[in-house]
Amino acid sequence: MTAPASASKPEFPWWLAASAVLALAAALVIASSDLYAQVFATVTKGIGITIFVTAVAFALASALGLGIALMALSGSQWLRQIARFYVEIIRGVPILVLLFWIAFAGAPAFVAAWNALTAPLQSAGLIGELLVRDVSLLWRAIMALTIGYSAFISEVFRAGIQSVEKGQIEAAKALGLSRAQRFRLIVFPQAIRTILPPLGNDFVAMVKDSSLVSVLGVADITQMGKVYAAGSFRFFETYSIVAYIYLILTVGLSLALRVLEQRLRRQHQE
Numbered sequence: 001m002t003a004p005a006s007a008s009k010p011e012f013p014w015w016l017a018a019s020a021v022l023a024l025a026a027a028l029v030i031a032s033s034d035l036y037a038q039v040f041a042t043v044t045k046g047i048g049i050t051i052f053v054t055a056v057a058f059a060l061a062s063a064l065g066l067g068i069a070l071m072a073l074s075g076s077q078w079l080r081q082i083a084r085f086y087v088e089i090i091r092g093v094p095i096l097v098l099l100f101w102i103a104f105a106g107a108p109a110f111v112a113a114w115n116a117l118t119a120p121l122q123s124a125g126l127i128g129e130l131l132v133r134d135v136s137l138l139w140r141a142i143m144a145l146t147i148g149y150s151a152f153i154s155e156v157f158r159a160g161i162q163s164v165e166k167g168q169i170e171a172a173k174a175l176g177l178s179r180a181q182r183f184r185l186i187v188f189p190q191a192i193r194t195i196l197p198p199l200g201n202d203f204v205a206m207v208k209d210s211s212l213v214s215v216l217g218v219a220d221i222t223q224m225g226k227v228y229a230a231g232s233f234r235f236f237e238t239y240s241i242v243a244y245i246y247l248i249l250t251v252g253l254s255l256a257l258r259v260l261e262q263r264l265r266r267q268h269q270e
Contacts, residue, residue, distance in 0.1 A: 019251060026244050039228060039241045046224035047245070053138070053210045053220060057145035058203055064146060065153030072158050083154070090151035095144070096212055102144040103216055107135045141213035145206060153202055160195035161187055193264050200257035204250050211246070221245055 030036045071083035090098070111132050121127045164187050172182040214223035221242055229238040 016255075019247075023244075023248065030241070035234065035237060036241065039225075039234065039237050042228045043221055043224045043238070043241050043245060046219055046221040049138075049218060050207070050210050050220040050249075053142055053145065053213055053218070054203075054207050057142045057149065057210070058206050060142070060146040061149040061153050061206075062199070064150035066157050068150060068154035069157035069161065072154065073161060087151045087154055090147060093148070095148045095209055096215070098148045099141060099144040099212055099215065102147065103137065103140040106143075107140050108132050111135065137216040138213075138218050141216055141218050145209065145213075149202060149206055149209075153199065156195055156198045156202065157191075160191035163194045164190045196264065197257070197261055200253075200261070204253050204257070207249055207253065208246060 030040045068083050068086055071079040072087070074080055074083075093101075111130050111134075114130050115122070118127060118130075122129055168186055168190075169182060172186045177185065210220060211222040213220055214226060217223065225238045225242040229235045232238070
């Protein structure tokens with residue numbers, strides 16, 4: 001029996017070719033139109049903030065998510081229950097609601113707790129009183145994304161770690177490797193191949209969800225577009241450019257992650 005054509009020969013990525021044609025057409029429109037060029041120049045001022053928020057929040061969420069995943073796989077029942085409680089509660093709250101809660105409820109509560117704990121130092125004049133406005137809206141947004149995504153990322157890490165064959169872990173134990181050495185030398189290098197694709201998807205999703213920080217007035221791509229559209233009433237042109245920039249970022253990242261995933265797969269097969 002002959003193999004199907006799709007199995008013997010990879011399909012040509014027509015969707016990518018169509019996307020490239022549309023991106024090129026949009027770029028020509030931006031270059032030839034003074035209005036679109038002005039909108040593009042204004043909106044792109046927020047790219048730096050978008051990249052900063054995404055990169056910092058994702059790094060913090062990955063570190064926190066890994067810690068939660070290790071707690072979920074711990075031998076302690078209390079740690080496992082705490083990890084499960086955290087994951088289920090955080091995953092049940094929409095990111096936008098969590099963003100508002102961290103910004104307008106969590107930050108004041110943190111400031112009040114900090115001032116209560118450091119009251120003796122404040123009385124001695126060693127440190128000043130912390131005010132709510134001292135915690136910038138940018139960092140409130142970053143912490144909200146960190147907490148929100150850490151619950152999802154922890155499940156990615158947990159599933160990836162559990163995908164490693166137990167026989168290899170038992171063999172590492174027999175060789176006298178400590179728990180930390182087993183994780184660093186045996187478990188994590190194999191788990192990362194399973195973890196990387198969904199982790200990359202979460203990164204791309206965070207790029208899109210970073211647009212939510214605009215509700216706090218953080219000057220990202222979406223906020224710059226909102227400000228320009230509100231002042232010029234050019235809503236179609238403005239939000240078309242905003243969508244175009246996000247598509248360039250997300251599709252580019254998806255393609256880069258796909259190439260990295262294929263490279264890791266080839267290395268594993270070799």
